[in-house]
Structures are given as structure tokens and as C-alpha cells.
Amino acid sequence: MYRSFILSALSIAVLAGCGGSGDSSSTKTPEPSGKTLTITAVYRDACGNETPDRDAALIIHNADYSNKATVYADDNGVISYPTTNGSETFSLVRLVQEKIDGITPVDLLTFVDHPVIDLGKNAFQTGDSSACECRTSNVQVDVPARVNSYVERSMLRGAMFDTYQKGTGSVTYQAVTQCKQSGSEQWPQLSVVNQFSSPEQAYGALFADLNDGGTTEVAAELIGTPVVINSYMSYKQVSAIVDNGNHLYNYAFNGSNDVYAFTHESIENHSITAYEYENLDNPTGDGYIFTSSTVRTKEVNQTFDLPPIALSVDDLASVLTLDGQDYDIAESGVDYAFIFIGMEASYNNRPLLAWSIFAPPSGTSVNIENLNLAEFIDESALESKVNSLSLSVTARDWGGIAGYEDYMRRRPTRQLSTFNDPEYARAKTKTVQLTVNDLNYSQSALSNLIPTQF
Numbered sequence: 001m002y003r004s005f006i007l008s009a010l011s012i013a014v015l016a017g018c019g020g021s022g023d024s025s026s027t028k029t030p031e032p033s034g035k036t037l038t039i040t041a042v043y044r045d046a047c048g049n050e051t052p053d054r055d056a057a058l059i060i061h062n063a064d065y066s067n068k069a070t071v072y073a074d075d076n077g078v079i080s081y082p083t084t085n086g087s088e089t090f091s092l093v094r095l096v097q098e099k100i101d102g103i104t105p106v107d108l109l110t111f112v113d114h115p116v117i118d119l120g121k122n123a124f125q126t127g128d129s130s131a132c133e134c135r136t137s138n139v140q141v142d143v144p145a146r147v148n149s150y151v152e153r154s155m156l157r158g159a160m161f162d163t164y165q166k167g168t169g170s171v172t173y174q175a176v177t178q179c180k181q182s183g184s185e186q187w188p189q190l191s192v193v194n195q196f197s198s199p200e201q202a203y204g205a206l207f208a209d210l211n212d213g214g215t216t217e218v219a220a221e222l223i224g225t226p227v228v229i230n231s232y233m234s235y236k237q238v239s240a241i242v243d244n245g246n247h248l249y250n251y252a253f254n255g256s257n258d259v260y261a262f263t264h265e266s267i268e269n270h271s272i273t274a275y276e277y278e279n280l281d282n283p284t285g286d287g288y289i290f291t292s293s294t295v296r297t298k299e300v301n302q303t304f305d306l307p308p309i310a311l312s313v314d315d316l317a318s319v320l321t322l323d324g325q326d327y328d329i330a331e332s333g334v335d336y337a338f339i340f341i342g343m344e345a346s347y348n349n350r351p352l353l354a355w356s357i358f359a360p361p362s363g364t365s366v367n368i369e370n371l372n373l374a375e376f377i378d379e380s381a382l383e384s385k386v387n388s389l390s391l392s393v394t395a396r397d398w399g400g401i402a403g404y405e406d407y408m409r410r411r412p413t414r415q416l417s418t419f420n421d422p423e424y425a426r427a428k429t430k431t432v433q434l435t436v437n438d439l440n441y442s443q444s445a446l447s448n449l450i451p452t453q454f
Helices: 002-010 313-317 381-384 403-413 417-418 443-449
Strands: 014-016 035-046 050-052 057-061 067-072 078-082 086-096 108-113 118-125 133-143 153-157 165-168 168-181 191-194 201-208 215-219 229-230 237-243 245-252 267-281 289-299 302-303 326-328 338-347 350-359 360-366 387-398 426-436
Touching: 002 133, 035 086, 067 078, 067 133, 078 086, 086 338, 108 118, 108 403, 118 403, 133 191, 133 201, 153 165, 153 168, 153 245, 168 191, 201 215, 237 417, 302 338, 313 387, 338 403, 350 381
Parallel strands: 035 118, 108 350, 133 215, 191 245, 229 302
Antiparallel strands: 035 050, 035 078, 057 067, 057 086, 086 108, 133 168, 153 191, 165 168, 191 201, 237 245, 237 267, 267 289, 289 426, 326 360, 338 350, 338 387, 387 426
């Protein structure tokens, strides 16, 4: 079965916690008690149109992570579960609309010990633009101040495009497609940053008007100001929040290059990040460690000290165990917002099962064998098709968030503009990710993935 397959392939565990109680396998919901766990499942297309997901369901878990109840969405995509508990451990099941070799993929989102509240909307992005109003144009971005200089790097944000060609004093993006909801008067913002060397400079443009079917000429006249970042991490990036989107994005590969912020009346905030990649020696596939530190601020004329998260890889990897022991990555003075575990079981690089898990910084790991997805996916087909697995574990500390429950209560109403609030001003993250590209190997080869090897 699927559960045994995952165990033999990775020999790792996922997180659970004391949510529901009891050992019943019934799908009946308990009698109303004044507390109701509610979530609304919708599909969201490329321009924000939403349709209810009537196939969505919640699996309510027992303390040992087995299935206690399964609750299905109504015609509006709403799923409700009345309970006497203050928190529950549950999984939201979404069926992916596009089949892979005849199999309907499953997207699984698990919350461990989540407060019993209305979680609002869970939107599954489809990328479909058939119900959107779209226009397509080639975009030529000229830089009058550097008309004789070659563009070293260029970044367009806010729309899809096919290709781009850098040139002297300009860059051209081919087939830029901009979409909005039908009937909306406002087209989404687009932005471009062009970076130069000798001397190092950056010039940006913010615009929304495209010449549908033709070529749109834009002048990049916003002058970038170098942002001073102190950090041992050599990668840096800066972006601006404009119209609830990330724009004017630019980055640098090493500490000797500059990153730039821009001034414009529509900029709501800036995001300044230092980060680092470290490759892991993983003979069965890819692996890396990612560490980042971010500040969000409206004032960029200052020096930003961005130290890394004070969490060792060994401590983070200790979360991934099979023996059901307690784990605890908490440290003095740090209220981790969450631990996030991601797993993808794929067939030819396309996920048949995508599993995301939010969990508190301390709890109990359990055996994945107690999870039962038989109602939603053919386990034998999954077992025969999957040929690669990817696993990651992340810890995040929001400087102004008082731990896991505080974050989970805020999460349903969070938007990109929420990150302008003071409690989200600082964030630190560490991720470990591993991928197994070939599952036809001996059990002894799995020692490369055991957490103690990190």
C-alpha cells in the first residue's frame, strides 16, 4: 500500500499532535457544541476568479494520526466540523483537476493542533486564464540614462512572458501577457528593473498599460538607491510591495554587488533579504540547506543587520523521526511561528501527491502508516507510478508573532499587505530539502536521508 511504500522509500516521519481524541473510524461528525472548525475551498484562476471546490474534504485525525472523521464540502465549497475540542489536527484534501497518466493527483494540507476557528478561504491556484480578460504585447524597456551601456540583468514582475533579449540601453520582453478579471477597470501593475555594471546602477519602471497585439515602449527612469546590508550571507534581494504584489525585484549573487530600492508614490513597503544556499551531499538526488533573514520597512535609507536564524541543521532535521519520540526545537527568546514539512511523490517530475504540513515547534512525531487516503487516491496506482520523492522541513520565526497559535489565528486573514504590519517586520527561515530521483535502490542506501546524516 501507499503508506508502506513511503516508509520503505524514505524512512522518515511526519508531524502529528494531540488534536482530536478517541479511536473511532466513523465519518460521522460530533454533535454541535458551540465550536466549529470551518474552511472554504475554492479554485482561483490566473486573474483571481474563484469557483467552489465541491470535491474538497477534511480528514479529522485522532491523536495517533489515524482518521477519525471525513467531512466533505457543500455546494459552496464550505466544510464545517463541530467539536468539543479547542484545537484539532486535520488535513484538507484537494483533488487536482488535471490528471497525470490517468491518475487524479491529490494535494494534502495538514494542520497540527490548529485552533478551532473559521480558517476562511483556501485557494487552489489553477493558472487557468480562460475566464480572464487578457492582452499580450511585446515590451521594450529603454533606459535613457544608460543608452550606450549593455544591460547585465533584467527582471520583469507582474505578468507572464515567453523570452527576453538584453541589448545596449534596452531590453525587450516577448509576448508579455497581462490578465484581469472581466469587467474590472484596473489592469495589474507590471515592473521591470534593469541593472548595469561599470558603473553599477539600476533603473526601474512601473507601468500598467500595454499595447495589445503590438509593442509597448516603456522608459525606465526610476533610479535605484543601493541598500546597505550587513550579513555573512552573500545573497541579497530587494523588492517593493505595490498594489498587493511584489515589484521592482532585484538581487545580487555575492556580497560585493549592490541591490537597489526605488522611490515611487505607489510603493507601500520594501522587503530586504539576505540568504544563503548550501548544497548537501546526496548521491540519490538533490539536497540543499536554505537560510534567510528578512526585514520589511518603508525606510530604506539605513543599514540593515540581517543575522541568520539561530537554529542548527541537526536540530531542524531532528523533527524527522519515525520512532514517535517528542521533538522540541524551541530556544530561549524565540517564538517560532511554525514548522513546515513538504513532501512530493512524483511521476516524471509531476506530483501525484503533494503534502504540506504546518506544526508547532514542539510535539510528537508519528508513523505515516496511520494516515489513510484510500477514499481519494488509488494507492496501488500511486505505488506503481511514483519514481521520485522530495522532502523538506522549514522553521520560521516572525519577530513579532507570539508562537504557533498566534500565527495560526492570524493566518486566515493574512494578505500580502499584512506584511506591512509591525509584527511581520522581521522574519528568519531555515529549510532543509532532499530529493530522491531513483527509487530502485537497496534499503542500505536510505542512510543518506536519515536526519542524523545532515
